[in-house]
Amino acid sequence: MPVQTVSSFNLPTDKVILTHPTGASCEIKTFGATVTSWKVHGQERLFLSRLSDLEGNKPIRGGIPLVFPQFGKGPLMPGQHGFARHSTWEYMGVSKDDDSEIMVSFELRDSDATRASGWPYHFKLTYLVTLTATTLGTHLAVTNTDKVPIRFTALLHTYLTTPDISQVRIGQLGRLNYTDKVQNNLICFEERDQVTIQGETDRIYHSTPDTVPVEVAPGQVVNVKTINFRDTVVWNPWVEKAQAMADLDDQEYQQMICVESGSVHESVTLPSSQTWEAGQVLSVDSE
Numbered sequence: 001m002p003v004q005t006v007s008s009f010n011l012p013t014d015k016v017i018l019t020h021p022t023g024a025s026c027e028i029k030t031f032g033a034t035v036t037s038w039k040v041h042g043q044e045r046l047f048l049s050r051l052s053d054l055e056g057n058k059p060i061r062g063g064i065p066l067v068f069p070q071f072g073k074g075p076l077m078p079g080q081h082g083f084a085r086h087s088t089w090e091y092m093g094v095s096k097d098d099d100s101e102i103m104v105s106f107e108l109r110d111s112d113a114t115r116a117s118g119w120p121y122h123f124k125l126t127y128l129v130t131l132t133a134t135t136l137g138t139h140l141a142v143t144n145t146d147k148v149p150i151r152f153t154a155l156l157h158t159y160l161t162t163p164d165i166s167q168v169r170i171g172q173l174g175r176l177n178y179t180d181k182v183q184n185n186l187i188c189f190e191e192r193d194q195v196t197i198q199g200e201t202d203r204i205y206h207s208t209p210d211t212v213p214v215e216v217a218p219g220q221v222v223n224v225k226t227i228n229f230r231d232t233v234v235w236n237p238w239v240e241k242a243q244a245m246a247d248l249d250d251q252e253y254q255q256m257i258c259v260e261s262g263s264v265h266e267s268v269t270l271p272s273s274q275t276w277e278a279g280q281v282l283s284v285d286s287e
């Protein structure tokens, strides 16, 4: 039984659990279609704060929240990171299930609540989550069901877990421009071949390569391969921001690094009746 659905008191499907014949697994909450766990070789690869609200009252602090239709604050709608991460998605069932991979899909359509959010358009989002022995794929399709073009930014806010933030090394971002949100959106140039984290970090690297390797501990790499997303956000709140966040324990910034595939530096404009697709595949080495 590789796909298990779990209900809660108010949701027929609260959570979907995929288990691969090799033992790899992942869990997805219908709240935000948020992947909250990905285990390979018996090891958890995603960070989930122990203080995260998992009852659907606020976005989940960890895993892979899905940001749509606005990354950050404005200008496309009010609030931070859009409504997709705190909307309850419909579980559409198993799309594929064989010895090599299991795929499930989720859907979110516009509703009174999304149209009242300040982004008034008609749309359909389809999110595919695919598990193999050593990979986790998350693929988003945005369909414009409105009569007018829609404009959005979108991002997979992936929290990877690390035993120690000082050991994290992120490759393939050298010699790229980035927007530094810590320096009032100053455009900077990355000189380093390997990005390490020594303080609050909140950067949008522009036009990043297809695969960004993240060494989360010596010799332990998670590759973030993107499909059609243009940018990569690197975020760690560090000491003071972590202390100010109610759903992150004061010391937990040391156990997480966000490497987020998205199209955020420039928005996407999608004509009526068209579909835009993008995704990522996280992978670890086979043992």
Ligand SMILES: O=P(O)(O)OC[C@H]1O[C@@H](O)[C@H](O)[C@@H](O)[C@@H]1O
Pocket: 059, 072, 080, 081, 157, 181, 202, 203, 233, 235, 260
């Ligand atoms: O606290 P939130 O809304 O989940 O956002 C967390 C962070 O998400 C990152 O993607 C942003 O670049 C940061 O600016 C932001 O602080």
